[in-house]
Amino acid sequence: MGRSQEISYRLEQLILDGGLAPDQKIPSERQLADRLGVSRAIIREALHELQGRGVIDTFHGKGSFVASIVPATRDLDDNGPLMHLFAGHPRTMYDLLEVREQLEGQAAFLAAQRATSRDRHRLTIAFRMLEETDPLSNAKPDHGFHQAIVEASHNPILVHMLKGLKNMMLLSVQASVANLNPREAMRHSIMKQHRRIYQAILAGKPASARKAAIDHVRFVADSMRDLESQGAEVIRMPIDTEHSKSGVTPSA
Amino acid sequence: MGRSQEISYRLEQLILDGGLAPDQKIPSERQLADRLGVSRAIIREALHELQGRGVIDTFHGKGSFVASIVPATRDLDDNGPLMHLFAGHPRTMYDLLEVREQLEGQAAFLAAQRATSRDRHRLTIAFRMLEETDPLSNAKPDHGFHQAIVEASHNPILVHMLKGLKNMMLLSVQASVANLNPREAMRHSIMKQHRRIYQAILAGKPASARKAAIDHVRFVADSMRDLESQGAEVIRMPIDTEHSKSGVTPSA
DNA sequence: CGCTTCCACTGGTCTGACCACTGATACGAC
DNA sequence: GTCGTATCAGTGGTCAGACCAGTGGAAGCG
Numbered sequence: 001m002g003r004s005q006e007i008s009y010r011l012e013q014l015i016l017d018g019g020l021a022p023d024q025k026i027p028s029e030r031q032l033a034d035r036l037g038v039s040r041a042i043i044r045e046a047l048h049e050l051q052g053r054g055v056i057d058t059f060h061g062k063g064s065f066v067a068s069i070v071p072a073t074r075d076l077d078d079n080g081p082l083m084h085l086f087a088g089h090p091r092t093m094y095d096l097l098e099v100r101e102q103l104e105g106q107a108a109f110l111a112a113q114r115a116t117s118r119d120r121h122r123l124t125i126a127f128r129m130l131e132e133t134d135p136l137s138n139a140k141p142d143h144g145f146h147q148a149i150v151e152a153s154h155n156p157i158l159v160h161m162l163k164g165l166k167n168m169m170l171l172s173v174q175a176s177v178a179n180l181n182p183r184e185a186m187r188h189s190i191m192k193q194h195r196r197i198y199q200a201i202l203a204g205k206p207a208s209a210r211k212a213a214i215d216h217v218r219f220v221a222d223s224m225r226d227l228e229s230q231g232a233e234v235i236r237m238p239i240d241t242e243h244s245k246s247g248v249t250p251s252a
Numbered sequence: 253m254g255r256s257q258e259i260s261y262r263l264e265q266l267i268l269d270g271g272l273a274p275d276q277k278i279p280s281e282r283q284l285a286d287r288l289g290v291s292r293a294i295i296r297e298a299l300h301e302l303q304g305r306g307v308i309d310t311f312h313g314k315g316s317f318v319a320s321i322v323p324a325t326r327d328l329d330d331n332g333p334l335m336h337l338f339a340g341h342p343r344t345m346y347d348l349l350e351v352r353e354q355l356e357g358q359a360a361f362l363a364a365q366r367a368t369s370r371d372r373h374r375l376t377i378a379f380r381m382l383e384e385t386d387p388l389s390n391a392k393p394d395h396g397f398h399q400a401i402v403e404a405s406h407n408p409i410l411v412h413m414l415k416g417l418k419n420m421m422l423l424s425v426q427a428s429v430a431n432l433n434p435r436e437a438m439r440h441s442i443m444k445q446h447r448r449i450y451q452a453i454l455a456g457k458p459a460s461a462r463k464a465a466i467d468h469v470r471f472v473a474d475s476m477r478d479l480e481s482q483g484a485e486v487i488r489m490p491i492d493t494e495h496s497k498s499g500v501t502p503s504a
Numbered sequence: 505c506g507c508t509t510c511c512a513c514t515g516g517t518c519t520g521a522c523c524a525c526t527g528a529t530a531c532g533a534c
Numbered sequence: 535g536t537c538g539t540a541t542c543a544g545t546g547g548t549c550a551g552a553c554c555a556g557t558g559g560a561a562g563c564g
Contacts, residue, residue, distance in 0.1 A: 040550090042547085049304035061557040099407065106351065158351055293517070296546085297517095299546095311525090311545090312545075315545060
């Protein structure tokens, strides 16, 4: 363990101990360096580590501040590491969609095979909600619809895996809804796709259901790819409050 | 957004893109600084950030290395509930196979599309190991083979999900191997299926690879179902299994 | 009063030096 | 020959001091 690690640890302790509340300002790097008896470089490295963990946010010219959502020492509620790892990386969304494609397809397939009457009922409710909801706040109903499907698959592992991805899914779905729904034509297409999935499951046609689900996810992915390649601004959901990392066009 | 952040972002990109595999060594700080045209301090800050996120591990005097995609912290926790499920319900194995069917299929598909020469190399090694290994202790090479495939898919999320299921997969694979391999005919079929997958990926035929992989998993599932319905004793593996590392030894 | 200018303070980056650890190589004693 | 040991190049760890670049408030001006 180096000095930097130790400092990082001590700072985190200070913060978590309640000595520093959320949004509270952290002493300046120079002050910390002086007070803790190490060089400023060390302080900076330690702060970067905390930054990576999402404990603090730093702003040029202003200072460093305790992040509003403090993920305690070692997250109990977790999903954290993954989220931090993946959040903000555009490619991740497509990776996610590649996996979703298959999982949703399988879920739809199984749902068509196994859905009980209660499943059908819940699915119908979710579907209606989806149809009737204001497109602008459409993310949750959309997610709810897909979740109803996977639950109808009666495969605990499938449920578990998609549940584990729930947060990331939500982000992804929100992003896609935010991007695609405004385009009236696309919104219409997506509605139609949802309907296809829904009807195939209700009709007990596994193969059709799978195909519909896969097509749906693929359509979303392709559409977003198109949009992005056309230079349209792809709205990414803020995983953490202000990190407006969007707008970065890696044009080295 | 500072230079350091950008560097951190670029490095992470490299890693997630699969340009750098787990346990692989990252160029030295001085090299990176030189190559990316920034000072070493910046590199160090970026590395500390990645360290904070658990993307890399750093060792004094040795270097920095890509950490396993999934922070091991929650590995056990993650599987805990599922393991519990598995213990009681034989059906879970089939649920698992249903999911595997799709995930492995997708992995094979993407691998056929994206495998680099290094991927092909590792895949070949894993495949040969699989061919040459004593069937009785065949579980690990089998798992290693499948893992090599998913890593060649260059989809971090896919890697994560299958890795998360690693232990259960191992159980499942062990079970299937233990049950199926003794039957000479079946063992032969499985070998042929593995070969089909392998060749399809090497030949760069995504569709074939997917089909081969799906057929393979489905064959295993069906075979076990048959056996079970015939009253044959299905050997189930004990839960614990030593935490063996990945089947393939990354030969430096 | 309102606007501008300026300046102190904050983080961001660079340089180049030195320390501490690791691993392999060369060398000496046996 | 073999075995320890000394050496050395490469790596991360730390330091000091300088300068650049945003921020925000205070002083000064119209």
